[in-house]
Amino acid sequence: MANKPFLPALLLAVTANLAWADHITDPDGFTRPLEHLKFNPGLDQREFERASFDALNVYDPWERWNRRVYHFNYRFDEWVFLPIVRGYRYVTPRPVRNGVSNFFANLGDVPNLVNSLLQLKGRRSMEITCRLLFNTTFGVLGLWDPASRMGLPKHSEDFGQTLGFYGVPEGPYLMLPLLGPSNLRDTAGLVTDYAVEFGVNYLDVAQTSSEHPEITVLKAVDKRHVTNFRYGQTNSPFEYEKIRYVYTESRKLQIAD
Template identity: 50%
Template sequence: MSDDKAQGRRDGRALLGVAAAALLAGCASAGGGDREPHPEDPWEGFNRKVFAFNDVLDRYALQPVARGYRFITPDPLETGVGNFFSNLGEPRTVLNSLLQGKVRNASIATSRFLINTTVGVGGLWDVASRMEITGQEEDFGQTLAAWGWEESRYLVLPLLGPSTLRDTGGLPVDMYSYPTTYIDDDETSLALTALRIVDKRAGLLDQEALIQGDRYSFIRDAWMQQRGFEVSDGELGDDPFASDEFDFDGADFDDAFAD
């Protein structure tokens, strides 16, 4: 998975997670018709409805904007934008690595942030990766898993896309550990958030053809396997989704728009 497209999942939108959790009281019993329920997706009926809502927004709003962004943005600049937002995710990795007792990974993320912010001109160039200084991304959902919440139910969030109940509970911490949260100017903050979303979506455009069969099930299964790989620090063996061609990273918002 490329470092310039891998970071910054689900920040700045914790209220949507709270709202989705509140909806579960009325939707937890929603079924999938006569289909045998997936063991990790007992709320499939609710999730499919949210999935369909996200898909409409993507097809008629976000996807056209992402295609326009890719058309007018030179490849080096697009890579630089991805690097910039990836670099902003390093403080989150530092915090969660420390909370999980991963001191070495925290030191690596700190080094990456300092090197890329300075030598890499604000993170536009991923100099640290060229120096072979690489580590594992960490968020608060992974921290909760390390603290004992190992299994969690699959949950599709409005706008944010694939998640779990555990990861949704980690959204507030993820939000407050992302630097753009502390930008006082609302217009600047919103502009950066919009750019980040569009850039991430543009990075997924080439992967539309990879989705086969039932789109909901394909995205769910791919995301759950990728997420399990992240939570276990790669102990599941070779990650089939860790290539640039098959980037179903986290998270959240963007994976919902890979449908």
């Protein structure tokens, strides 16, 4: 019974302390910063959503066609490409898969070097040249990647970046069958890079591929194997817009690099 008066007194003291602490200001002078935020009363939710959509807007005059190609790629990836990749991973040991990826990556350094030279990137050109030499010789035709262990980073330069480096505009957005997002400039770059790779015919692979299409198929499967993107992974009904925006902005960053 003696403790009963003590409980109301304790509650009263705690309440008083909380009320006093509530008026203690932070170093910035605010006790509840959110209460002092001022919002634009003229910006309603609809305008906010419209502004967000405009931020994702990309020049896409062929959107109807691009969306059809996007849905084709989505279904082809789900029903054909990914099952093949899963089978490839199941029947092929990891060291063999890594060797295949290293081999094709080594071949890809040929157009990387050409485009790096065209963009006047001296240091990068030297690094790519060293990668080609080391991986082709010490890496046994590129099956291993000793250059990365030696501190030579992997670079990615294509003719689309070269055109952008010289100020060629990107043009309309374009969704390519199987290859995915692109634009008019980068599509022309893909054709040019293929012509360079075929013309140089490094290690006689390009010429051999024309006689043995299974090499081209293996290259495509390996490309999908090393690409982490999966259609539908954004879990958004606006995935088309997001892919279009991310691709466009990433290309700007690659060109500026």
